[in-house]
Structures are given as C-alpha cells and as structure tokens.
Amino acid sequence: MERANEDLTAKARIRDAALRLFAEQGFEATTIRGVAAAAGVSSGLVRHHFGSKEALRDACDAHALDHAMAVKEEAILAGGLADSTFMAAVYPSMLLMQRYLARSLVDGSPSAAALFDRMVDVTEQWAQAGRLPTRPADPRAFAAALVAMQTGLLMLHDQVSRALGADILDASGNLRLGRAVLDIYTHPLLTEDQAAQARAAYDQLQARQPLSSASSAAAPHVGGGRDGEGPRT
Amino acid sequence: MERANEDLTAKARIRDAALRLFAEQGFEATTIRGVAAAAGVSSGLVRHHFGSKEALRDACDAHALDHAMAVKEEAILAGGLADSTFMAAVYPSMLLMQRYLARSLVDGSPSAAALFDRMVDVTEQWAQAGRLPTRPADPRAFAAALVAMQTGLLMLHDQVSRALGADILDASGNLRLGRAVLDIYTHPLLTEDQAAQARAAYDQLQARQPLSSASSAAAPHVGGGRDGEGPRT
DNA sequence: CAGTCAGCTACACACTCGTGTAGTCCTTCC
DNA sequence: GGAAGGACTACACGAGTGTGTAGCTGACTG
Numbered sequence: 001m002e003r004a005n006e007d008l009t010a011k012a013r014i015r016d017a018a019l020r021l022f023a024e025q026g027f028e029a030t031t032i033r034g035v036a037a038a039a040g041v042s043s044g045l046v047r048h049h050f051g052s053k054e055a056l057r058d059a060c061d062a063h064a065l066d067h068a069m070a071v072k073e074e075a076i077l078a079g080g081l082a083d084s085t086f087m088a089a090v091y092p093s094m095l096l097m098q099r100y101l102a103r104s105l106v107d108g109s110p111s112a113a114a115l116f117d118r119m120v121d122v123t124e125q126w127a128q129a130g131r132l133p134t135r136p137a138d139p140r141a142f143a144a145a146l147v148a149m150q151t152g153l154l155m156l157h158d159q160v161s162r163a164l165g166a167d168i169l170d171a172s173g174n175l176r177l178g179r180a181v182l183d184i185y186t187h188p189l190l191t192e193d194q195a196a197q198a199r200a201a202y203d204q205l206q207a208r209q210p211l212s213s214a215s216s217a218a219a220p221h222v223g224g225g226r227d228g229e230g231p232r233t
Numbered sequence: 234m235e236r237a238n239e240d241l242t243a244k245a246r247i248r249d250a251a252l253r254l255f256a257e258q259g260f261e262a263t264t265i266r267g268v269a270a271a272a273g274v275s276s277g278l279v280r281h282h283f284g285s286k287e288a289l290r291d292a293c294d295a296h297a298l299d300h301a302m303a304v305k306e307e308a309i310l311a312g313g314l315a316d317s318t319f320m321a322a323v324y325p326s327m328l329l330m331q332r333y334l335a336r337s338l339v340d341g342s343p344s345a346a347a348l349f350d351r352m353v354d355v356t357e358q359w360a361q362a363g364r365l366p367t368r369p370a371d372p373r374a375f376a377a378a379l380v381a382m383q384t385g386l387l388m389l390h391d392q393v394s395r396a397l398g399a400d401i402l403d404a405s406g407n408l409r410l411g412r413a414v415l416d417i418y419t420h421p422l423l424t425e426d427q428a429a430q431a432r433a434a435y436d437q438l439q440a441r442q443p444l445s446s447a448s449s450a451a452a453p454h455v456g457g458g459r460d461g462e463g464p465r466t
Numbered sequence: 467c468a469g470t471c472a473g474c475t476a477c478a479c480a481c482t483c484g485t486g487t488a489g490t491c492c493t494t495c496c
Numbered sequence: 497g498g499a500a501g502g503a504c505t506a507c508a509c510g511a512g513t514g515t516g517t518a519g520c521t522g523a524c525t526g
Contacts, residue, residue: 010503026339029261032484042505043484049503053484105392106259106339113392120396134420141413144396145386149417152385153378159338159346163353163377175439180374182431184382185422187367195419202415206408243473265514275475276514282473286514 011049013039018046019060023100027057027107061104061111064097095154095169102154119147153181244282246272251279252293256333260290260340294337294344297330328387328402335387352380386414 008016017038021030032053036043050056071094104112123143127136136142153160157168166173190198241249250271254263265286269276283289304327337345356376360369369375386393390401399406423431 026259026261028259031482033482044486044506045504047485048505103339105389108391113395116389116392117396132420132422133424136413136416136420138409138413138416141397141409142416144393145410145413145417146422147396148386148389148393149382149414150385151389152383153381155388156338156349156381156384158341159349160377160381162346163350163380164374175435176371176374177378179432179435180369180371180378181382182423182428182435183369183371183375184378186428187365187369188421189365189379189418190415191366195415198415199412202408202412264512266512277476277517278474280515281475 010039010041010045014041014046014049015056015059015063018056019064019100020096022057022060022107023096023103026103027109032056057104057109058111060100061109064100065111065115067093068097068101095174099154099157099169102151105151106155116147116151120144123147150181153177243272243274243278247274247279247282248289248292248296251289252297252333253329255290255293255340256329256336259336260342265289290337290342291344293333294342297333298344298348300326301330301334332387332390335384338384339388349380349384353377356380383414386410 014035018030018035021035021038032046033043035056036046039046046056050059101112101115105116120140120143123146124139127139127142160177161167161169161173164173164176166176168174168177188195247268251263251268254268254271265279266276268289269279272279279289283292334345334348338349353373353376356379357372360372360375393410394400394402394406397406397409399409401407401410421428
C-alpha cells in the first residue's frame, strides 16, 4: 500500500521527508540540510523546488490537509465506515499527517491553528447535535478541551509509547491505546459524589475570586477525596 | 504573593526568565541572549551562573520540580485540600511550572520524561486502587492516555485559549475549562451501544491484522454511527 | 590599605543556519 | 544536430547561535 520511496519524484520525496521530520522534531529544529539528507538530495534542490523553508512548510500543510480530506471523502464514498478509527487503520499515512498537524500546533503554524479552530467548530456542533448521552453544559469549552486532549495524545507520541513499552503507531500498541481511550470516554472517571464535590469546589473558587486575575487549575482533579491526587502533580 | 522581580538575585531572575521562555517558545527556539534580555542582564552572565544552555535547562527542571513538590507538601500539611485543582488556584506559579514541564516533554527533556513516567505510575496505581467508578481493563494504557491527554491541554494553551476567546491561565477562562474537563470526565461520551460497536470494530481490526505493522487509530471514534465523525479529521 | 573573589560585561571565535548564485547534466523539441 | 529548459549540485555569504576568554567593579577580609 505504501508507495516505494524510489518511485517518487524528488520533490515528493523532499516533501515527505520534511513532513516526517517536522512531525518528529518540530519546524525550528528541522534543517533544510537535514530534509535534503533524509530525501537523498542536495540542500540546494530543496530550495529549487520550494523556494524557502516557510514555503516548504506550507506545502507540507497543504499536503497533510489534502491527504486527510481525500482519504476522508474516499472513505465516505466507499461506504459507511467513515469514522476516523477505521480510516486511520486502513490508511497508515493518516496517523503521520495527524501527528504532523498536532506538532504544527505547538510550533505555531497558522494553517494548523486554523484547522484546530475548525475541528473545535465541528466538535462543538457535534456536541450540540445531541448525539452525546449527556449534553455538555458549555459545548464550546467541551469541544476545545476534547480536541486538545486528543491532539495531546499524538504530540506525546514518544512519551506514551515509552510508558506503554510499545509504539502506539504500530498495530498492537495502537489498538491498546485506542481501547484505553475508548475506556476513558465510555466510563465516567468520577462518581456522582466526587463530581458534585468538584463542582462545589469550583463554585467556591468562583465565588471567592470572581474577578481576580490569579490563575487557577487547568488540570481538574480526578481523584476527588482528601488523598485523591490527580495524575497531575 | 508574587515576589517582585527587582528583589531577586540575578541568578534567580535568569532562571525565572528561562523557565518562562522555555515554556512559551520551547528549548531550541529560546536563545541565551533572549533569556539574558528578559532577565535584564548580559548574555555572559547567564553562562557565568549556569555554565551552558543545557545546565540552565537542568536548573529549570530542578526548580520546577522542587517548586511543585514544595507546594504540594505544604498543601498536604496545611489541610485536606491536596488536590491539584485547588493547589493551582492558590499558587498561580504552579500553572507555569506545569506548562514548562509539559513543553519539556515535547522538547525531549530527560527529566521531564522521567516525570511523565512517574505520573503514569502514580495514575496507574490510582486506577488500580479502585477509586474509580469503573476499573479500567488496561490500567497502564489507561493511565498513560489520561496523563498525555491532560498534558495536551497545557501544551495547547494558546490554541485552547484562542478557541475559547479567553486565556485559560486567567481565572475566568480557567474555571470554564476546568468545568468542561470535569464534564468530560464525569459523563460518558458514548452510549453503551456505541461503545459496544466501537469495541467490536477494534476486535475486528485486531483479528484482521493480528501481526501486521500497519498503523491503526490513535484517535478513537467518538461518534459511533455512520455519519458520526469524531473531533479528529 | 592591599588582596581577593564573586558578580558582571564586552568581545571574539567556530559553527550552523537559511539563502543566494553559478554551473552541470539530461531530457525534450524544433 | 543543437538550442532550451528543468532537475540537480557545489559553493559562498551574512546572520545568529553557543561557547570561550579577558577584563572591570565593588564588597568583604586580613
């Protein structure tokens, strides 16, 4: 399924190498010479084909978006298996594209930021459409948090893989992670008592510092009780 | 509560500036000269106090860990409010430390990776301790996914803030995000039917490609049905 | 008062980066 | 056959980086 690298044009090889390196190392840390070496060409050729490093990034952005869209449409046209799980399984390149886009968010790519907003929009509409078992109170914040959390999984690919002892981009490790995330999304992490306690704590916080500029928690407590410490230190 | 910058020694000012810049821009993109300018000193003084850029990073790592641990112990000693939510609310600097550590994960800092592993360990033990309403089938993967997702929220600080139209490090935006994450963790995102359907899809995937190296999904589908597309494209 | 030493600065060096330019090779078309 | 043009390389340049070194200042110490 994966096309052989030797059959590709040099321009495509450069773009693919850049996409992979950008995803793995980030935009700043990736050098044009490194891209050229990975693609098996001279550094001058990178400039010849793409003009500048920024233009190379734009080409990668466009390619990642095009690829994701094309695969998505193809999957929709092909049948009912339009959910992203199956798509990513059938098209291994999807994960690289997603990881590239996730990394672009950290690097501050404008197009990735635009995509993030779009994903939040789509998720917000999906949350408001009533497909959820429970309608969230704040669909916008709900969507933003959900998208950011899922993206975090891709960005921390190396860390998660190391903690699991298996590459989450491989079939076995990926299935394992997928089931775990499914577990998180399926079962509530807090009992009703704990949730009520947490909500009360937020109410108290909001009442105490209604207009203060002091920061509070980005990480919600997961363990509700006294010694219940969340995953975040 | 926040100490005045002018009262700090130059070494402390350099460390604080480096921590903030590392958290905002990443390690590679931050220059020693930039740190020196932010601290109001010459670039040579940075080297005089810390020896090298890597040693400066180590000092920031140690400081972030020390600060987090000290605040945590103090909170535990002070009373029952040991959960991270309240701590971060009381100690605004906690969020910066967390954001720094989250960013360090992306930049590949060894000590941040060690901290990530420790957080996964703690979360795994917490998941196995039976405090959850439902015991996860794979506590290790469950914990890794949970920690990565929460960390993702901090790493995508800018993106989430933009999508919400409010800085999530400020009180109002942070409360809003906290409630949203609480919402995610409290209510299941999938109905039982959808969850069963997703599990069946994973079983089918696992049976079809038992030992293949082809990648599958890191993003689980959230919408289960035909046109149900998850937040991830 | 002289000595000392940490705090601090200014400056230079080697290196790597992105970029610019000239030139070679090879295919294509008249 | 020869001109033309794209694919591709080699090399040079300026800017910015981390790092090294010499020197200045002021407080403390005998």
